[in-house]
Amino acid sequence: METHRTFDFRNQHFVGQEGRLIPLLQKAQETEGCLTRARLLEIHRETGIPLSSIYGVATFYAQCRMTPVGKNLIRVCHGTACHVAGANDISAAVEETLHIANGETTKDRLFTLETVSCIGCCSLAPVIMINHDTHGNLSEKQVKKVLKQRQADAAADAKGAKA
Amino acid sequence: MKILVGLGTCGIAAGAERTYQALAERKAANGASFTLAKTGCIGMCYREPIVEIRTKAGRRYQYGNMTADKLDRLFSEHVEAGRPIAEWLLWSDDGSGSELAYTTQQNRIVLRNCGFIDPESIEDYLAVGGYQALQQVLAQNDPDALIAAIIQSGLRGRGGAGFSTGMKWRFTRMAKGDHKYVICNADEGDPGAFMDRSVLESDPHSVLEGMAIAAFAIGADTGYIYCRAEYPKAIERLTLAIAQAETAGWLGEDIGKGGFSFSIRLKEGAGAFVCGEETALIASIEGKRGMPRVRPPFPAVRGLWGRPTCINNVETLANLPWIVTHGAAAFAALGTKGSKGTKVFAMAGKIKRGGLVEVPMGISIRQIVFGVCGGIKEDRKFKAVQMGGPSGGCIPSELQDTVIDYESITKTGAIMGSGGLVVMDETTCMVDVARFFLDFTQRESCGKCTFCRMGTKRMLEILTRACEGKSREGDIERLEELAERVKNGSQCALGQTAPNPVLTTLKYFRSEYEAHVNNLKCPAHKCGPLLTYQITDACVGCLLCIKACSAGAITGERKHKHTLDQSKCTRCGQCYKVCNVEGAISVD
Numbered sequence: 001m002e003t004h005r006t007f008d009f010r011n012q013h014f015v016g017q018e019g020r021l022i023p024l025l026q027k028a029q030e031t032e033g034c035l036t037r038a039r040l041l042e043i044h045r046e047t048g049i050p051l052s053s054i055y056g057v058a059t060f061y062a063q064c065r066m067t068p069v070g071k072n073l074i075r076v077c078h079g080t081a082c083h084v085a086g087a088n089d090i091s092a093a094v095e096e097t098l099h100i101a102n103g104e105t106t107k108d109r110l111f112t113l114e115t116v117s118c119i120g121c122c123s124l125a126p127v128i129m130i131n132h133d134t135h136g137n138l139s140e141k142q143v144k145k146v147l148k149q150r151q152a153d154a155a156a157d158a159k160g161a162k163a
Numbered sequence: 164m165k166i167l168v169g170l171g172t173c174g175i176a177a178g179a180e181r182t183y184q185a186l187a188e189r190k191a192a193n194g195a196s197f198t199l200a201k202t203g204c205i206g207m208c209y210r211e212p213i214v215e216i217r218t219k220a221g222r223r224y225q226y227g228n229m230t231a232d233k234l235d236r237l238f239s240e241h242v243e244a245g246r247p248i249a250e251w252l253l254w255s256d257d258g259s260g261s262e263l264a265y266t267t268q269q270n271r272i273v274l275r276n277c278g279f280i281d282p283e284s285i286e287d288y289l290a291v292g293g294y295q296a297l298q299q300v301l302a303q304n305d306p307d308a309l310i311a312a313i314i315q316s317g318l319r320g321r322g323g324a325g326f327s328t329g330m331k332w333r334f335t336r337m338a339k340g341d342h343k344y345v346i347c348n349a350d351e352g353d354p355g356a357f358m359d360r361s362v363l364e365s366d367p368h369s370v371l372e373g374m375a376i377a378a379f380a381i382g383a384d385t386g387y388i389y390c391r392a393e394y395p396k397a398i399e400r401l402t403l404a405i406a407q408a409e410t411a412g413w414l415g416e417d418i419g420k421g422g423f424s425f426s427i428r429l430k431e432g433a434g435a436f437v438c439g440e441e442t443a444l445i446a447s448i449e450g451k452r453g454m455p456r457v458r459p460p461f462p463a464v465r466g467l468w469g470r471p472t473c474i475n476n477v478e479t480l481a482n483l484p485w486i487v488t489h490g491a492a493a494f495a496a497l498g499t500k501g502s503k504g505t506k507v508f509a510m511a512g513k514i515k516r517g518g519l520v521e522v523p524m525g526i527s528i529r530q531i532v533f534g535v536c537g538g539i540k541e542d543r544k545f546k547a548v549q550m551g552g553p554s555g556g557c558i559p560s561e562l563q564d565t566v567i568d569y570e571s572i573t574k575t576g577a578i579m580g581s582g583g584l585v586v587m588d589e590t591t592c593m594v595d596v597a598r599f600f601l602d603f604t605q606r607e608s609c610g611k612c613t614f615c616r617m618g619t620k621r622m623l624e625i626l627t628r629a630c631e632g633k634s635r636e637g638d639i640e641r642l643e644e645l646a647e648r649v650k651n652g653s654q655c656a657l658g659q660t661a662p663n664p665v666l667t668t669l670k671y672f673r674s675e676y677e678a679h680v681n682n683l684k685c686p687a688h689k690c691g692p693l694l695t696y697q698i699t700d701a702c703v704g705c706l707l708c709i710k711a712c713s714a715g716a717i718t719g720e721r722k723h724k725h726t727l728d729q730s731k732c733t734r735c736g737q738c739y740k741v742c743n744v745e746g747a748i749s750v751d
Contacts, residue, residue, distance in 0.1 A: 019448050057452055061435050063433040063434035122357055124176055
């Protein structure tokens with residue numbers, strides 16, 4: 001059994017409350033980046049909820065993920081307004097720049113690409129979100145520029161970490 | 164003098180936090196010649212970041228596109244010399260500004276405090292009369308009279324279906340149970356709708372007050388807000404507002420010392436559109452897969468944990484404090500016979516002024532699109548508006564005089580929905596739009612009902628074929644038949660309404676479908692595989708398209724007209740995109 005360095009089950013205030021499963025999964029994912037098999041088993045042991053139900057819930061909600069995400073999570077909005085404004089071209093530009101398809105992570109684990117339904121910034125369409133930063137009114141060229149900048153930043157960070 | 168910065172999600176995305184930071188630094192450097200405050204969404208998303216100057220005398224001046232670099236001039240001219248900058252001014256209550264038409268044609272009830280108060284300050288909310296409605300309700304101490312007043316006001320659920328709010332309350336009040344619950348449905352999942360997000364971010368206390376009023380009416384002691392996890396700012400501000408209201412005694416035990424207790428818990432969604440449906444939402448709060456169940460029993464009788472539950476939408480709840488303090492008659496005086504009050508619309512798409520507008524019911528689509536929002540971007544031809552998201556439909560420009568009320572909109576085949584209004588121009592392909600929505604509903608179907616699960620998938624396949632030029636004979640008829648079956652064979656509103664985007668576009672834009680299916684053409688020039696590119700005599704021979712063509716289909720020499728080999732062309736459209744000469748490449 002792995003240690004509880006990042007996720008202490010006993011300190012979660014959700015425990016003992018009705019309807020605690022989803023907040024527990026959210027918290028686990030937040031601390032570890034994704035839902036691991038070990039964690040799901042542990043939740044089962046601690047709460048008594050059947051593992052099949054836990055797995056059922058975890059696979060139902062789009063937010064729950066079983067594989068880790070890259071350092072930068074890119075969410076390309078495909079809401080109505082963004083679609084009309086050319087979200088497909090934006091997705092294509094991201095895919096072309098990073099050589100990954102929707103749902104995939106780059107080999108260096110720097111970027112994960114995800115398509116989302118609506119971020120709610122429709123008047124800035126087309127929109128992408130990189131982690132918590134929102135970029136609006138984009139063109140294909142601008143997307144590529146933003147990504148190149150992120151790649152350069154990541155490279156600089158890596159260099160700094162080595163030195 | 165007070166300076167406010169609009170810090171809603173749209174504003175932040177446009178750089179409002181940098182503007183706020185620059186103002187804070189300026190304030191620290193120059194001493195306090197002004198007070199600096201945050202506010203929520205001002206509504207003019209198309210001009211963010213927005214800064215408002217409020218003078219001592221109470222005059223308001225709103226400036227648009229206020230990036231940090233513009234602050235020098237703003238300070239030297241307006242703040243110090245007292246001369247408003249006309250070219251940047253959006254709106255002022257002295258009657259000047261370029262966006263006067265946008266603000267003066269609105270009637271703000273739900274958005275009354277949005278962009279006016281600091282959403283992170285309960286003092287600001289109290290200063291504009293906050294929690295007075297709750298106080299008044301508690302003082303009168305007559306839930307039945309309150310319910311009667313809400314019924315009389317004619318308020319209908321703003322989440323989409325438009326059921327009478329007062330009646331819903333009455334049913335929940337009459338139902339027997341040891342506990343009762345109020346749920347605020349803030350799972351705003353419709354792509355193209357963002358008014359609930361703005362209200363939660365800009366005026367969270369009004370929603371809490373509305374919930375407390377509803378709780379008092381039906382006799383509930385606990386409330387839940389089920390908020391989309393995609394709205395981090397709204398969750399942050401709600402959490403803060405709940406804590407503030409508890410400290411101030413507007414939530415918790417024995418509110419107003421009349422024996423009424425009510426607490427609110429915040430639940431984050433986990434990314435499932437179907438959870439906007441009330442029974443699925445309840446299942447999700449209970450920690451289960453968010454799958455709808457058969458109604459009846461309705462949640463008013465058997466809801467959360469099997470107890471009577473009243474579920475109201477954010478916008479519905481935000482209306483309540485206003486109705487209580489201004490009276491049901493004042494609310495009922497607005498709107499049409501069957502639809503009272505106002506409606507907030509999230510305007511997006513090919514529109515000049517995109518943002519939030521609140522207009523009285525009964526105004527026409529034309530008035531909103533052209534009067535309030537300034538018409539179509541680049542003055543292109545208006546084609547249709549999409550209302551009601553994936554459950555709604557497209558209303559063509561011929562019907563732009565349709566008035567906004569529940570019944571008139573339903574007659575067109577669309578629905579009022581939650582209020583997303585996406586405007587489309589002549590460059591939008593309606594088959595592609597229908598495909599887009601089916602793609603959405605197909606992914607979001609919970610999978611319980613066969614017709615919804617598989618029918619939407621088959622419909623999507625037909626539409627995808629149409630957009631890719633691979634249609635088969637009888638596809639349109641097949642699509643129509645499936646649409647009927649999915650509509651009738653699904654248990655919840657997601658499946659029952661999923662075919663609406665297809666049915667309305669088939670009804671009003673059938674010729675576009677026929678062009679796709681029978682002639683393999685896309686009249687709006689949107690569906691790539693159906694297009695034919697040709698190089699015309701206008702070509703100046705600049706070689707740009709030759710470099711851009713990855714298929715090697717274009718050949719030619721500098722300063723000579725290039726030629727395109729149709730047999731090699733993959734119809735990717737790159738040549739058309741890079742060409743700088745008007746008309747040198749034609750598309751059909």
